[in-house]
Every structure is written in structure tokens, then in C-alpha cells.
Amino acid sequence: xxxxxNISLSVxxxxxxxxxxxxxxxxxxxxxxxxxxxxxxxxxxxxxxRQDFNCFGGFxxxxxxxxxxxxxxxxxxxxxxxxxxxxxxxxxxxxxxxxATHMEFERNGFKLIGLFDRDxxxxxxxxxxxxxxxxxxxDGFCRENKPDxxxxxxxxxxVAAVTERLISLGVNGFWNYSHYxxxxxxxxxKVESVHLSDSLLVLGYNMKNCx
Amino acid sequence: xxxxxNISLSVxxxxxxxxxxxxxxxxxxxxxxxxxxxxxxxxxxxxxxRQDFNCFGGFxxxxxxxxxxxxxxxxxxxxxxxxxxxxxxxxxxxxxxxxATHMEFERNGFKLIGLFDRDxxxxxxxxxxxxxxxxxxxDGFCRENKPDxxxxxxxxxxVAAVTERLISLGVNGFWNYSHYxxxxxxxxxKVESVHLSDSLLVLGYNMKNCx
Numbered sequence: 001x002x003x004x005x006n007i008s009l010s011v012x013x014x015x016x017x018x019x020x021x022x023x024x025x026x027x028x029x030x031x032x033x034x035x036x037x038x039x040x041x042x043x044x045x046x047x048x049x050r051q052d053f054n055c056f057g058g059f060x061x062x063x064x065x066x067x068x069x070x071x072x073x074x075x076x077x078x079x080x081x082x083x084x085x086x087x088x089x090x091x092x093x094x095x096x097x098x099x100a101t102h103m104e105f106e107r108n109g110f111k112l113i114g115l116f117d118r119d120x121x122x123x124x125x126x127x128x129x130x131x132x133x134x135x136x137x138x139d140g141f142c143r144e145n146k147p148d149x150x151x152x153x154x155x156x157x158x159v160a161a162v163t164e165r166l167i168s169l170g171v172n173g174f175w176n177y178s179h180y181x182x183x184x185x186x187x188x189x190k191v192e193s194v195h196l197s198d199s200l201l202v203l204g205y206n207m208k209n210c211x
Numbered sequence: 212x213x214x215x216x217n218i219s220l221s222v223x224x225x226x227x228x229x230x231x232x233x234x235x236x237x238x239x240x241x242x243x244x245x246x247x248x249x250x251x252x253x254x255x256x257x258x259x260x261r262q263d264f265n266c267f268g269g270f271x272x273x274x275x276x277x278x279x280x281x282x283x284x285x286x287x288x289x290x291x292x293x294x295x296x297x298x299x300x301x302x303x304x305x306x307x308x309x310x311a312t313h314m315e316f317e318r319n320g321f322k323l324i325g326l327f328d329r330d331x332x333x334x335x336x337x338x339x340x341x342x343x344x345x346x347x348x349x350d351g352f353c354r355e356n357k358p359d360x361x362x363x364x365x366x367x368x369x370v371a372a373v374t375e376r377l378i379s380l381g382v383n384g385f386w387n388y389s390h391y392x393x394x395x396x397x398x399x400x401k402v403e404s405v406h407l408s409d410s411l412l413v414l415g416y417n418m419k420n421c422x
Contacts (some may be wrong), residue, residue, distance in 0.1 A: 004284055007238040012416055012417075013409070013413060015413075015416065016406065016408065016409035016410075016413060017409060020406075020408075020409070021278075024390075034360070040286070041393075041395075042393075043392070043395050078416070079331040079412045079415055079416050080415045080418070080419040081412070081415070083415070083419070085415060085418060094308070094309045094312045095309045095313040097305070097309065098305045098309030098310075099312075101305045102304075102306040102309075103405075103407060103408065103411065104408065105411075108408050108415065109411075109412065109413045109415040110411065113288050114394045148360070148418060149414065151420065157294075169275055172418075173414055173418045174414075175410070175411060178237060179231055179235075181254070183254075184252075184253075184254050186217045190414065190417045190418050191414075192246075192410045192411070192413050192414035192417070194405070194407065195227065196310075196313075196314060196405065197226070197227065197231075197318075197319050198224075198227035198228060198231070199227075199403045200231065200292045200319045200320075200321065200386060201312065201319050202223060202224060202226075202227060202318070202403050203290070203360065203401060203403035204290060204291045204296060204319065204320040204321065205223055205289070206335070206401045206403070207291070207296060207383075207384045207401050208291040208294070208383075
């Protein structure tokens with residue numbers, strides 16, 4: 001498999017879905033799958049799948065299909081699921097607590113090592129067995145533990161200042177649940193944003209226009 | 212503004228972001244904005260913005276820019292934010308409860324009218340002032356209240372059966388937080404899926420490949 005460079009964003013965004021799908025095939029005990037069968041199950045075309053995989057040097061042999069476990073592992077490696085990058089979560093309100101307890105971080109290449117909130121009431125309860133630290137403890141914690149990414153579950157108005165502070169502490173990845181556009185204001189940072197309301201609005205649009 | 216038909220999915224997916232952005236400009240007291248200025252602030256090209264808006268018959272006059280409040284309202288109408296479609300949430304675990312309390316449904320054109328969970332322990336606590344009903348109450352509730360969409364916060368293995376049941380009860384929109392591909396198995400349903408782990412995996416990939 002060749003080194004992956006200049007892969008288009010849309011291919012990269014499909015990788016997690018391949019990874020998930022192959023994981024579930026593996027669980028079902030399926031050993032080998034043709035690109036045609038994989039494409040039918042995933043609702044993609046076989047040529048799309050072959051093209052995507054060719055970006056990474058291709059997997060499998062023409063006519064023989066893919067070995068599920070091997071392909072799952074290869075894609076996992078590309079995604080870096082074995083790395084355990086360190087994550088801190090900022091803002092342990094309803095959403096932050098749900099992310100902290102619901103997400104399987106370790107299966108996705110991360111390890112949640114610290115939770116922070118400025119609200120004393122929020123800090124009274126542990127979250128998934130972890131205590132919630134105060135924002136005053138953030139700098140010392142980051143210097144000592146060197147987190148790779150921060151999960152931002154803050155109100156939009158607080159995000160700019162906290163992001164700047166985290167970047168100065170060496171954090172340069174952000175999983176952003178706010179509507180603040182981190183990537184526009186801090187172009188050097190790696191950012192993935194989850195805009196839950198955008199998704200809900202798109203559903204509303206589709207409901208309205210497809211009646 | 213002409214009726215919107217056959218608009219590409221990528222244009223539709225950008226609408227919520229325009230809507231959000233214009234809402235924040237409005238809040239800042241900005242009355243008028245040129246497509247050049249809007250594009251700079253949003254990190255898009257001016258021609259992209261004009262093209263997107265032309266899909267809906269265009270807004271504003273060449274050289275005069277857009278009137279922020281009017282454009283915000285027009286895009287809101289296209290998205291259907293004033294409609295209050297009825298939503299039920301299935302699965303009131305950590306994630307479900309966070310969605311129920313964190314999301315501003317009414318600002319996004321929806322109204323959350325019922326919560327359901329099969330676990331008696333989960334049903335002991337209200338969520339944002341609403342009681343959580345048992346799955347046995349779902350059929351009667353849907354017949355009486357006719358929800359438009361269901362928010363699916365269930366383990367993957369339960370989704371197929373619940374979706375089938377909801378569709379038979381007249382629900383045909385799904386905001387899907389599970390990894391079960393509703394749209395592949397129920398092609399008649401309108402589905403928007405939020406795959407949180409996909410987003411985290413993409414961040415991991417970008418962290419690894421951009422060091």
C-alpha cells in the first residue's frame with residue numbers, strides 16, 4: 001500500500017463508513033467479499049469503491065475480491081485507529097457528558113484523558129468515572145499530559161478564547177460541537193465540526209420538499 | 212423566488228450554514244452585505260454563493276448586496292424553520308437525553324412531543340421536564356399525535372424493527388444517530404444520519420497525515 005497523499009476530502013470522508021461496514025461484515029463471519037457485493041450492500045457503485053481504494057494503492061486482487069479482515073485492518077491503519085491520541089473535553093454540560101460517556105474513543109483511535117468545565121455545579125458529578133476539572137487546571141494539565149485534540153462542547157461565545165488558549169498549549173486538533181468556525185479563525189488547526197442543527201435542518205428541508 | 216426543485220444535495224447541505232451565518236450577522240446588527248464580503252467571512256467564493264442562491268431564483272440585486280434580515284428569512288422559509296414538525300425521540304439513554312435537552316428544536320422547525328425508552332430505569336427520570344414513555348405506549352401515541360419524524364438514539368441492533376414499526380405508524384422521517392443504514396433498507400423514508408464516530412475518525416486521519 002502506497003503512502004496516502006493528496007487524497008480528496010470526499011474519499012477521506014468515506015473511509016470511516018468502509019471501516020464500519022467491514023467491521024460489521026467481520027462480526028457476521030464473512031471472510032471474503034467482491035467489490036460488486038460490497039457496493040450493493042453499501043449503496044455505492046463498484047467502480048467508486050475500486051477508485052477509492054486505488055487512492056491508497058488498492059487492496060485485493062482483480063477477480064478474487066477482498067479479504068474482509070485484512071481490508072478492515074488496512075483501512076483502520078490508514079485512519080490511525082490504533083494510535084490512542086489524547087483528547088480533553090471542554091464543557092461538561094448535557095452534550096459534553098453524553099459525548100464523554102457515549103463515544104467509544106478507544107475504538108476510534110483516541111483516549112479521553114480529561115474533562116473541564118468552568119461551572120462548579122457541573123464539576124460536582126463525575127462523568128463516566130472521571131472527575132471534571134476546573135478551567136484553572138487546564139494549563140497545568142495540558143503541559144503535563146500534552147493532549148493532541150480538544151472536544152469543544154461550549155457555547156459559541158466562549159470558543160474563540162478557549163481555542164486560542166489550547167493552541168498556545170500545543171493542542172492543534174479540535175472536534176468542534178459549537179457553531180463557531182474554528183477553521184476560519186485558526187487556519188493552522190485541524191478541525192472537524194459536528195453541526196447537529198444543520199443536519200436537522202436538512203432533514204426538515206427534505207421532509208418539506210419530498211411530500 | 213421560484214419553487215425549489217432538483218436542487219443538488221451539496222447546495223442543500225450548505226443552506227443551514229448560510230442560515231446560521233446570516234442569523235449571527237443579524238444579531239450583530241449588520242443590515243446589508245455584499246456577496247464578496249459574505250464569501251470572505253464564510254470562506255467560500257462569491258461566485259459559489261451567487262450560484263447557490265440562483266438555485267432558488269436568486270436573492271438581492273447585482274451591485275446592491277443582500278439585505279441580511281430578508282435573506283435570513285428567505286432561507287429560513289426554504290428550510291421550513293417555521294413549521295414545527297412533530298418529533299418523537301426513541302432511546303433516552305445518555306445521547307438521547309442530551310439531544311432532547313441540548314437541541315433548540317423550535318428554532319429548527321421541529322417540536323419534540325414525546326420520548327420513549329424500553330428501560331424502566333431510564334423512564335424513572337424526566338428529561339427536560341418531559342416524562343419518558345414505555346415502548347408499549349408508542350403505537351397509541353403515534354396514532355393520536357401523528358409525529359412527522361423520529362430521532363433514533365438506539366443501539367444498532369434495535370433500529371430495523373423500530374424503524375419498520377414507526378413507518379407502519381405513518382412516521383417517514385428519521386434523524387438517525389445509529390450506524391444502521393436506514394436509507395438503504397427503507398428507501399421510501401427521508402433520513403439524515405449523524406455518525407459521530409465517522410467525524411472523529413476523519414479528525415484522527417487529518418491529525419496523522421498533516422503532522
